[in-house]
Amino acid sequence: MKRIQHYIDGRMTGLDSTRTAAVFNPSTGTQSAEVSLASKADTESAIQAAAKAFPGWAATSPLKRSRVLFKYKALLEEHTDEIARLIASEHGKVLSDARGELTRGIEVVEFACGMPHLQKGEHSLNVGTGVDSFSMMQPLGVCAGITPFNFPAMVPLWMFPIAIAAGNTFVLKPSEKDPSATLRIVELFTEAGLPDGVLNLINGDKEAVDTLLTDPRVQAVSFVGSTPIAEYVYATGSQHGKRVQALGGAKNHMVIMPDADLDQAADALMGAAYGSAGERCMAISVAVPVGDETASLLREKLLSRLDGLRVGQSIVEGPDHDMGPLVTGQHLDKVRAYIAAGVEEGAELVRDGRELDDQSGGYFIGGTLFDQVKPGMRIYDEEIFGPVLAIARAASFDEAVAMVNAHEFGNGTAIFTRDGDSARQYCEQIQVGMVGVNVPIPVPMAFHSFGGWKRSIFGALHVHGPDGVRFYTRMKTVTARWPSGLRERTNHYSMPTL
Amino acid sequence: MKRIQHYIDGRMTGLDSTRTAAVFNPSTGTQSAEVSLASKADTESAIQAAAKAFPGWAATSPLKRSRVLFKYKALLEEHTDEIARLIASEHGKVLSDARGELTRGIEVVEFACGMPHLQKGEHSLNVGTGVDSFSMMQPLGVCAGITPFNFPAMVPLWMFPIAIAAGNTFVLKPSEKDPSATLRIVELFTEAGLPDGVLNLINGDKEAVDTLLTDPRVQAVSFVGSTPIAEYVYATGSQHGKRVQALGGAKNHMVIMPDADLDQAADALMGAAYGSAGERCMAISVAVPVGDETASLLREKLLSRLDGLRVGQSIVEGPDHDMGPLVTGQHLDKVRAYIAAGVEEGAELVRDGRELDDQSGGYFIGGTLFDQVKPGMRIYDEEIFGPVLAIARAASFDEAVAMVNAHEFGNGTAIFTRDGDSARQYCEQIQVGMVGVNVPIPVPMAFHSFGGWKRSIFGALHVHGPDGVRFYTRMKTVTARWPSGLRERTNHYSMPTL
Amino acid sequence: MKRIQHYIDGRMTGLDSTRTAAVFNPSTGTQSAEVSLASKADTESAIQAAAKAFPGWAATSPLKRSRVLFKYKALLEEHTDEIARLIASEHGKVLSDARGELTRGIEVVEFACGMPHLQKGEHSLNVGTGVDSFSMMQPLGVCAGITPFNFPAMVPLWMFPIAIAAGNTFVLKPSEKDPSATLRIVELFTEAGLPDGVLNLINGDKEAVDTLLTDPRVQAVSFVGSTPIAEYVYATGSQHGKRVQALGGAKNHMVIMPDADLDQAADALMGAAYGSAGERCMAISVAVPVGDETASLLREKLLSRLDGLRVGQSIVEGPDHDMGPLVTGQHLDKVRAYIAAGVEEGAELVRDGRELDDQSGGYFIGGTLFDQVKPGMRIYDEEIFGPVLAIARAASFDEAVAMVNAHEFGNGTAIFTRDGDSARQYCEQIQVGMVGVNVPIPVPMAFHSFGGWKRSIFGALHVHGPDGVRFYTRMKTVTARWPSGLRERTNHYSMPTL
């Protein structure tokens, strides 16, 4: 059985771990590897490696650091296929989707290549006469990242390229469900010229997480995962004096106005609700058509598209399926239970993905559609993280806005309309961090910042983009004045010579 | 007995409080007023007023909001004398110092007048073909400030002008030891045209603080005070999902290099150590002369200057004293106890401020100087917050840097030297947030940001300046694409008319 | 006869000028004053005053400079009525319009109050190991402004507040047609505390302009006026090594899409075409309805609104007129000639403003509307600067865009539509510097920058906003490294003491 290890101080390690977890191929349901789970001591040795590497890396000029990033980008591109296959085989998303994920991650590396410019401070001449002031944005020290299974490449790449380009060192704890792609990405950074110890990876569970959250050498923690854990990470890390950004759950609504291009909206919904089997924190899980006519038309269009939704193995010869399996059997059970709960609570099950006929042993479920979903139902209130789309009808624009704003989450949302006014009002009023106008999955580009509102985020600064740079740097402000004397004396002693 | 109230929704309130605290004139030791202590219900009514005022104020354009700030600045300037007297009579600092404090506060109002520019987001055309992206920096909602006794005007003014200019509403809980100046400042904002409920003040203690830290309507908390409370505020507020910045204690070192202008250094130390009776989080409490010769010369110069240090009433006819009383009798006892502890632990008490001959009944103590102070002594490790200066000798530059970096606090520090290299290396290496080069109290100007490192701050963003704006705004990122159709149809249907 | 003088070095001067020009009240056609026209020597004495004042003002910290701006803003607000009356009585625009002009000017003063923040340079720690780099944005020296008659308050206020806040000194040459309001505004800056010589005003004509463009002490010239003069100013100033921004003429189109709110569009056109008698560089002078149906409906709505257009004295008891007289008799003749030319060239004269019945002696003309106007006609190709609106029909969106892009000017434009796609495509494709979406006169706010494209501007940087700050500052970039030695020696000589 393949054993997936840790990567500490430039070397694979962890074969001697007593605790391990199984890694599966979700397309077949068979175990493909086992992964070492880091003990407190393992985690501390990763932190120690990062702490030891910090002074040297911080003292390397931003320009030189960025050159390693340039090479890293090239290496990631060269290995795109290999990494995409690792993602697909452990996460279950289809290959094209895995490639797309990696591309979005590489874009953050590209952004981080600009660190010599991005890390500039401000300079003020003469804040008072003869007194100047300037700020320096210095690295923090050891930073940690704790990342979820659903984007084993992209989410880690949101974090460590920026942290490292800014002069920090890093300990990454990816999901233990699909660790191979993450591990490969981390290894490649060393190949690009990163000194040993600057980037370390430990596979693990709560023991590793708690060590990262409490060890005094860790200065900052970035987390992406579910809201309860995000809250725990934020509170625990904060209590231990760390800078924390913790991104949690989502229930993303797409509002469809009567004037929208409904074919475009339906196409967008198919990708946004069922792509990656709905296992995306930016997936659309609630469609909010405004007006019953809009709802009926939209439902019709979705149903006909659902007929053609191709579900199957994540890696195939020929064109990719539209959607692969869920990540684990356990998660499959949870999603099926949600569907059952929806029926029980009175929602109309328009298409039942449980009826999918699959003999592969993989964790498959078909695209599922509910209508007449309402706040208060669990399938509305909670994040399912599966290919289950709920139609929650609104009678008017204002009702749609009110519904979205009443939800506890505020990660992403979209409005489909042709009307400039509807879009603009939606953007201003909606209590959500990322908004799409006719864009179903409005993930900000790497040079902007990613982050939700309300209980979808804990912490002030968003991830990557300018906020990411601010998160991974510490501001030091210098105020300087110089005693005169030497200069005047050169003026004075020279007087007689004139 | 004068009763100091709360200011909620544009009106004084709180006469019916059952709990009160005494306010003293520290120059005479007599009680001058009693202050209402807000109950949980009082605090909630202030939060409620702020919550009610939020939608209207947030919808007011930044330009219009800034115009109220412009008027506020003018009003504060008109009332400088009145406010300075309130500070001096309850805090005990001398009038000129009180005026200086207010000026630094007004500078933040001036900075906040630039909000229409400061609150800009970023705009990207064509993040993809036909897809644009932009960010909006929207206000958070109700923000809270909890501020210390030592700057009753300046520290509140670091917070609420920026929060309010950015469209938030605010609940301020100032120190109950000297609340009158703060109350007056708050009142004046209404006079400048601020709508009722946008800025509220409650006087109180832990009950009020805990309400602010746990009420779900409060979105963000700014705190300045001691480190244990800062830590409590940060952890508690964070646990309740709030954005928190909490600034704590300090032990600020001034390193004096052998090449420094020693007269300038000694003059600077007198002001930085004894000004405001040492009750400043940016006061210098440790002088670190490098080399014994430097130490001896500096000690000499300090002693002769201490002979002339004038201690007395905070408000007098004629020129101000150099230093007034401590804030309370209790605090006086604490400072005297620290001096006793210093002697006990083996430091050399060179000048004993306890010998000051004062019959006024005020909380006076003279300027105190220790030599041969070392890490491990309580007078070195802890913040005394009194007019007690410790000389901790270092044998070399590197030893001085190591000593400063080993301290748990990292608020402010200074180096005195003529040498560009010594200054530059100090600025880069020192683990402190605000650094002065021949500037003893390097408080960043309002348009830069204030904040320490290590256990002097909890939270990523510093106070006022650009970081202050980021703290009080929430980023929303929009990604927009438009369905074609209407436009093309105008092109199409019009064809026949050509 | 009232004599309007120059304002040099803090004093009125110029009573001895041999050359003068007459100033009229355009509402009555009577001369109200005569204005001194500066000789080369007069101009040089203003430049000399500014050159003399420069070192002291440049050495004043940005914070102190900004405080004078804060007072200046307050003074301008106090004198709004007085200044508006001066504008109305010499320019002819109605009082409410004059007040609006001043408000837009004051907004630039508000923006310039933020100079301590705006003038920051950038700071890079460790561009190489131990090597830092930072930029300082220093003032240029003497700057000059040459401004047009149509905004005697606003356009000068676009320039000198920013230049002066950044540490420059200034010589302003306003239009000699309506100099009183400008003079008053300049005087008030001294009253706000500006040192003598920092801001100087000379009234004059080509002799003054040429002196400003060639004198080697003048570092930068900002100009707003007609394109031929803008081109002359840009070429002459540039040849003499100056930094120049020269804004010229305009022919601003408003495209009206079939889906637009036509009542809103017609209302907007009335104000944008006839307000201030069309004497605005951002006036709409061409309406481009898309499709004949749109054109017919719009024409109808304009005609009925033209019936109610109230033309008359600029200052009246009771509610203002909609539109006052043109600025001079000469200009009235020119506008009338354009109308005649339009008829001759085959445009359809739908409403003839020449038929206005007025016996006042003022330079009045009524609102004029042409239909069927086409490129190649003088009333289409040239800027009329009068209350003459041309309808130039387009068959499609693409044709409308092509028409606008083919015009030699590219100052402002607007599109009226509800459709997000039409608006977005228009904004991206149109070769015009300032674009309104359902906003007829899209003058950027003071904290953004004003400027056209193509032959509407010469020079890279726009006026006011961030570009204005860049225009009035000179970048100096420092790269610094320090020789080690002193610091190491303190480490070394102290060794034995350990």
Next chain:
Amino acid sequence: MKRIQHYIDGRMTGLDSTRTAAVFNPSTGTQSAEVSLASKADTESAIQAAAKAFPGWAATSPLKRSRVLFKYKALLEEHTDEIARLIASEHGKVLSDARGELTRGIEVVEFACGMPHLQKGEHSLNVGTGVDSFSMMQPLGVCAGITPFNFPAMVPLWMFPIAIAAGNTFVLKPSEKDPSATLRIVELFTEAGLPDGVLNLINGDKEAVDTLLTDPRVQAVSFVGSTPIAEYVYATGSQHGKRVQALGGAKNHMVIMPDADLDQAADALMGAAYGSAGERCMAISVAVPVGDETASLLREKLLSRLDGLRVGQSIVEGPDHDMGPLVTGQHLDKVRAYIAAGVEEGAELVRDGRELDDQSGGYFIGGTLFDQVKPGMRIYDEEIFGPVLAIARAASFDEAVAMVNAHEFGNGTAIFTRDGDSARQYCEQIQVGMVGVNVPIPVPMAFHSFGGWKRSIFGALHVHGPDGVRFYTRMKTVTARWPSGLRERTNHYSMPTL
């Protein structure tokens, strides 16, 4: 004879040119190639290619454009040796210097890779209620660069990578003296994936330059060369309505304070004065020791170092020479004439480079040192562009500053001192654009901007860095409001359904 061609629309062209110039190997004095000189028609065809390529390239998203830059950087690095040899063999600088030049150029490509971030505009929500404003920084169109012989790789790379990353297309006219390296660099961009026509190169002389300066399709011109030509380019291009930045000559002073590390200063001077045979616009050509003692010591140290200065072939086996030949025989004659003039005008010729014994036929001259040089002498007032260093003694700091500020050029300068005060005062007071503190050649890094003051630059914006981005983009400011209606109607019509 090798024929060096143009590169237009992705192809080599120009074999049929009737006019050509000879290209020499300055290390041997033999002709190595002939270069086609572009006619007006040739130049226009390059402009035409760029104009044709513009719409497509401008419509490519910044992210996609930047990806071509990433590949370009990698290709330049791969070809470093080849390009450095081309530079060395036509320019005459030694290989290590040629490699250094290319590295500095590649750094601009690295900076330009950040264009998606750098090209952002600003976004303001609610400049008025319901009215938003944002700016877009769009490309200009066809831009031109005219570059000098002394940096055939670096100076072109200052320009076109940023212009092209921002969406412009480009026509480059490098020096006809050493065109091969430039041509190779241009070719490689196509290999990196740049579409044909986006970057074009023409070799030529005044005919080509004048075509670029007057053709209406060219929107912007960047120039680096001598001041008279810079002035001509600026005036001519400006007259033709173009955006121009023209960098001219220099006479860079290094002030050496008595407290400086004189060995470090002397070492720095050797490199800064004689490196690249003094053919750098940032070379130090005047040393200004403060005080006669400093001058004597420095002179001594320079003389002993001059003894060891190795002059010889630019490409050799083994370690490089310190200095190669001048670029042409004509230039050698000019430099020798300057030395003769210096002697004539009374300067003390301390070391005469004309005495160099060289039989190679190359354009060699030895390192030359004058003392007692004074303003008014031609060798002080004019740029020699050869290995001739002048000592111009100053009696005091103030005299040194006054001397530097009185020179017509203000490109670069340096001060050598340990004293923070001397450095700080020098940086503030000196009228020079690029200042080194103990850094002899303070060329700003790629992410800062390069530019002098006074007659060393014409135009407001410096080259590369943030100013470079501003130069190559045109600001368009949109103000948008949306008519309500559709949205409200959805609210309205839905009322009955509730």
